[in-house]
Every structure is written in structure tokens, then in C-alpha cells.
Amino acid sequence: MLLASLDPSAADIGDAVRIGDVTLSRDNLVGAASAVAERIAGAHRVAVLAAPTVSTVLSVTGCLLAGVPVVPVPADVGRAERRHILADSGAQVWLGDRPDEDEGLAHIPVRLRAHSGHSHPEPPPDAVALVIYTSGTTGPPKGVQLSRRAIAADLDALALAWQWTAGDTLVHGLPLFHVHGLVLGLLGSLRIGNRFVHTGKPTPAAYARACSEAGGTLYFGVPTVWSRVVADPAAAEALRPARLLVSGSAPLPVPVFGELARLTGHSPVERYGSTESLITLSTRADGERRPGWVGLPLAGVQTRLIDDAGDPVPQDGKTIGQLQVRGPTLFDGYLNRPDATAEVFDADGWYRTGDVAVVDRGGMHRIVGRESVDLIKSGGYRVGAGEIETALLGHPDVAEAAVVGLPDEDLGQRIVAFVVGDAEPDSLIDYVAQQLSVHKRPREVRIVDSLPRNAMGKVLKTELLAQG
Ligand code: MLC
Ligand code: AMP
Numbered sequence: 001m002l003l004a005s006l007d008p009s010a011a012d013i014g015d016a017v018r019i020g021d022v023t024l025s026r027d028n029l030v031g032a033a034s035a036v037a038e039r040i041a042g043a044h045r046v047a048v049l050a051a052p053t054v055s056t057v058l059s060v061t062g063c064l065l066a067g068v069p070v071v072p073v074p075a076d077v078g079r080a081e082r083r084h085i086l087a088d089s090g091a092q093v094w095l096g097d098r099p100d101e102d103e104g105l106a107h108i109p110v111r112l113r114a115h116s117g118h119s120h121p122e123p124p125p126d127a128v129a130l131v132i133y134t135s136g137t138t139g140p141p142k143g144v145q146l147s148r149r150a151i152a153a154d155l156d157a158l159a160l161a162w163q164w165t166a167g168d169t170l171v172h173g174l175p176l177f178h179v180h181g182l183v184l185g186l187l188g189s190l191r192i193g194n195r196f197v198h199t200g201k202p203t204p205a206a207y208a209r210a211c212s213e214a215g216g217t218l219y220f221g222v223p224t225v226w227s228r229v230v231a232d233p234a235a236a237e238a239l240r241p242a243r244l245l246v247s248g249s250a251p252l253p254v255p256v257f258g259e260l261a262r263l264t265g266h267s268p269v270e271r272y273g274s275t276e277s278l279i280t281l282s283t284r285a286d287g288e289r290r291p292g293w294v295g296l297p298l299a300g301v302q303t304r305l306i307d308d309a310g311d312p313v314p315q316d317g318k319t320i321g322q323l324q325v326r327g328p329t330l331f332d333g334y335l336n337r338p339d340a341t342a343e344v345f346d347a348d349g350w351y352r353t354g355d356v357a358v359v360d361r362g363g364m365h366r367i368v369g370r371e372s373v374d375l376i377k378s379g380g381y382r383v384g385a386g387e388i389e390t391a392l393l394g395h396p397d398v399a400e401a402a403v404v405g406l407p408d409e410d411l412g413q414r415i416v417a418f419v420v421g422d423a424e425p426d427s428l429i430d431y432v433a434q435q436l437s438v439h440k441r442p443r444e445v446r447i448v449d450s451l452p453r454n455a456m457g458k459v460l461k462t463e464l465l466a467q468g
Contacts, residue, residue: 001122002129002148003064005166005193006030008119017189018214019198022054022112029061035114036062040095043068045131046108047091049099050177051075052198057186058110059096060176064148064187067123071131071143072177073099076438080391084140085133088336125149131335132178134275137374138386143335144275151183153328154278155191157298158184162244162269163285164218166193171216173202174225179275180249180380185220194218204229208238217243222380223252224411226268230256236263244269244285249380250412251367257291270294272367275382276344277351278329281365293366301327304350305359317360320368324350373461376405378413381439385461388417388442391435397423402451402459403442406468417442418451418464 001007005016005026016026024032036058040046043066048059050072063070071089073082079101085091086103093106129148133141158164170189174181176198189196197214199206202225210216219242221229226247229236236259239245245260248271261267271282272294280303283295297303305313305321313321326349333341344352354375356368370377374385385403392401400420405413419428425445433441452463 002152003061003187003190005190006033006061006065010193013193013195015195017054017057017196019052019054019057019196020200024054024057028112029057031115031117032058032110032112033061033065034118034120035116036095036110037066037120038116038118039108040068040093041066041120043092045069045071045089045091046093046095047071047073047086047089047105048095049073049075049077049097050175050182051097052173052176052200053097054112055096055110056176058112060182060186061190062110063095064129065120067120067127069128069131069145071133072182074177074437074439075175078433078435078437080435081141081437085143088140089131089133089143123148125152126332128332130183132182132275135375135382135384135387136340137372137384139384140387141384142337142340145332145335146183146278147332150278150329150331151187152191153300154183154298155188157300157329158188158271158279158282159192160299161271161282161284161295162218162246164188164192164194168192168194168218168243169197169214169216170194170218170220171197171199171207171210171214172220173199173206174220174222174380178381179273179278180220180222183278204232204235208235211238211241219245221245221247222249223247223256224250224379226252226260227256227410230259230263233263236260239264239266242266246271248272248279250377251292254291272365274353276331277325277353278331280325280327280329288364290364293364295365296363297325297327298329301325301329303359303365305357315359315361315363317364317366318358320356320358322371323353323355323357323365323367325353326350373404373465376403376413376415378405378408378415378443379411379439383415383440387436388415388432388440391432392417392419392428394435395421395423395428395431397421398428400451402461402464404461404464406465408443411443414444415440415442416444416446416464418446418448420448420450423447
């Protein structure tokens, strides 16, 4: 069973899920989510506006009990992206909360106090559980289809790597519309059977409070969260009683690793993955945690590094190659996009991650960077330069636009747009926030006379990057 801890024979936990100011016992959760499952059983796909609320928890859990694929919609989604996700996914209803502009879709609210004793047969392992929209270098986001089998395999492998048990209390405040917060955080807890505490926002103060008030043992964060934690030494020191601090979704700067170790007494575990592959590499609870390195393949996962000619590169800890992964945690293709799916898989089932890495003789991996400058990671969010450029070009005062990710101490990369046109920078930032989503907005817009281009007319992004 994917959500093994919801089996009726499992023992009740009085405070199994805490989110916002709501606490659910295991029995509350099963009863209310089963009521959701009854209402949506047989649906093709449903959209869940995935704010960090009990409504999201019940919606997702209900769908997974009923075997209905969930399309998590970013809580801060804008108009064009919302329309794209709904049209592309063919979602039939909003389940739980709905946005102000519901695009004419039917709505099924969920009720915290609803209760059903009805049980649903476990759907087959190859059934799609989630369709998570994620950015590419160009074009609108693609729907990544994740099967129940892939999710279960990944969570079990992570449990082994992190010695993650029902005795843990998992704390995080990350979004519930991406793999990190939703799959690892929420579904991981419902599979393993540990207590789950969502702090609303991943602030240092909230993480510290969850340690003293809720007995947090296992903490998840993107590097931006951990760099904010070390900037608040009192909050960092409050995490000393925790068992394991885990970082992922973007590179953890080595100085932040060092400061976390010094202030909390815990060297963080770093792990690597993607929406398409789920988590594939991690350092271990009982193994070496090396600053700047993301660890060994999880159980069942294979990796290889290849050069431009497709030949393997030496595993010497310094030769850089394109990272490919294979194993039971991979996705089942992009929804409606066989062309894009074919581009990222080879004939033997290897997934091209788009990242470049080195591996040492012991199998430890270090991610060196991405193959394309057009895929940006900002605050742990994956954002395509192309989708922002397309959005900006839709603004009447923009003639040309080029977007890059510039290094940023807080966010890892900061989205910066270079624009030719007669526009107000702040109004362009708001425009992208309203069209795509708030987290995809450029943090800075620079109005320029022209963009640097090569003889073919292609924008020279390296020159923009050099303007730091
Ligand atoms: C500012 N705001 C605006 C705005 N300018 N709103 C609308 N229009 C504008 N122009 C508001 C926002 O609404 C928000 O309000 C507030 O400003 C702060 O927003 P922010 O600046 O974007 O947030 P910030 O504090 O910078 O967020 C940092 C962060 C966040 C770390 C909390 O980036 C985050 O949650 N990252 C996690 C991403 C993640 O989970 N990635 C995993 C991908 S899965 P208000 O009121 O709402 O605060 C994956 C696989 C794997 O990668 O390996 O894990
Ligand atoms: P997403 O699909 O949002 O999960 O983004 C996946 C991408 O995030 C990967 O291809 C990497 O570029 C990046 N990423 C995830 N975890 C790490 C990590 N620990 N170190 C470096 N990059 C990471």
C-alpha cells in the first residue's frame, strides 16, 4: 500500500499531521480523506490548489486512496500558467480550495469533519499518482507523470539512507506542489508513519519552534532555507536536539554546510534529484557527509557519466560528464509530450538529467552544474528562462527579452531579465508574477538598448551572465 501508515490496522497517532493551526489524528485523516475518496472515485484527473493547508492534505490523500491522479497547482500560480496546467492536464474539478479565477471548472470542497469508513482497494502500482508540472528550458511547463511504484520505491530507498522511521517527527515548511515538500515530506510521512509538521513557511524561527514544541527530529529544507537558518544563530542552535537535517533541490553552499555543522552540531545530509527522477543520490545517516557532494546512488538506482560522444568518463573525482540515471524511481513520461519524453530517455531507459557531475572511486557524486544556462534554480524552484521570456514578450511595452540566473547568496540564482523596450521594471516584474507565478517573477529587470547577439541573431547569454 502506497500510504502504508493509513492501513486500518496501523495504530492511531493523535497528532499525525499538523498543518497551519490544525492537528489531525491518524483516524481523523483516514476518515476525512476516505470521504474525499468517495466523492471523487472514478475521476480522470483532479486539480488541487496546493497551499499548505489541511484541505490540500485531505485532497491529495483522498485522491491517492481512490486512485485518482492529482495535479498539484502552485499556490501562487498566475493566469497563463493556471490555464496551461488545466488545459494540458484535462483536470475535471478543483478539489479542496479553488483560486479566485477558477477557469470555469467545477469545484468539490473538502470538509475536515467529514468521515467515511469506506475503504478502497489499493490501485495498481503502475497507476499514475501525481502529474507535477515542471519547467524546461523553453516552452510552458510539462506534466511529469509519477507512478505509485516510483514514489514507493523512492521513499523506501530514502528511509534506508536516512534511517527514517515511524519514530521520527518530520518538519518542513516547503511548498506542497513539488516533489520536495509533497512527495518526500507529506507522502513520505504517510508511508513511513511518522508525525508530520508543516510550519506554513520555512522560516528559521518556525523550524526552531517545531524542535522545542513538536519534538522535530527530521528536517527538510532547500539551501536558501539553510542559509537563512545559519544567519539566525539562535534558531540554528535550537535545532541541536534534531536527528537529521536534510538539504536538497539545489546546491548547498559549502560555507552553509560548515556553519550548520558548527551551530546545530549536525553535518547536513545532502541529496540530489529531480521531478522526473525523484531523489536518486544522497549521503547517508550512517555514512560520510562531505561538503559540496551529494552522495551515493539510492538502493536500486544506477548512475553513469558520459562525455559528448556518449562514452563513459573516468570515475576519478575530477572528470566532468553528463549525469544519467536509471532505476525504479523514474517518471512515466511527460503528459501529452511523447516528443519531449523521447528526448530525455535513451533506448536502454537511461534518463538524461541535464546536470553535469563528477564521481569519485567510492561512488560519491558532486553536481558541477547544469548543461543549459536556460534552466534556472532560484530558491530551489526550477524556472525556465524561455517561459519568462515568452511571458515578457506578451507585454505590449517589451520589444526583446533575455532572462538569466545570476548568482545570489540567498536564492542560489536570482532571475534577472534584460529587456529592450519602454517599460517600467516593477510593472514587468508584477506582470510575470500575475501571468506565470509569483515565484517565477524576475527579481530584477534591466532595461537595455540592445541585447548582445551573435551573427545568427542568437542572444549571447554568457555576456549577460558576465554582467553579474
Ligand atoms: C513579492 N511578493 C510578491 C511580489 N513581490 N507577490 C506578488 N507580486 C510581486 N511582484 C510576495 C510574495 O507573494 C510573498 O508573499 C513574499 O513576497 C515573499 O515571496 P518570495 O520573495 O518569493 O519568497 P522568499 O522568501 O524569497 O522564498 C524563499 C523560499 C522559497 C525558500 C521560502 O523560495 C521556497 O519555498 N522555495 C522552495 C522551492 C521548492 O520546494 N523546490 C523544490 C522543487 S522539487 P507572502 O505574503 O506569501 O510571504 C525538487 C526535487 C528535489 O527540486 O530535488 O527536491
Ligand atoms: P526539480 O525538477 O525542480 O526537482 O529540479 C531538478 C534539478 O534541481 C536538478 O536537475 C538539479 O539541477 C537541481 N538539484 C536538485 N538537487 C540538487 C543538489 N543537491 N545539488 C545540486 N543541484 C540539485
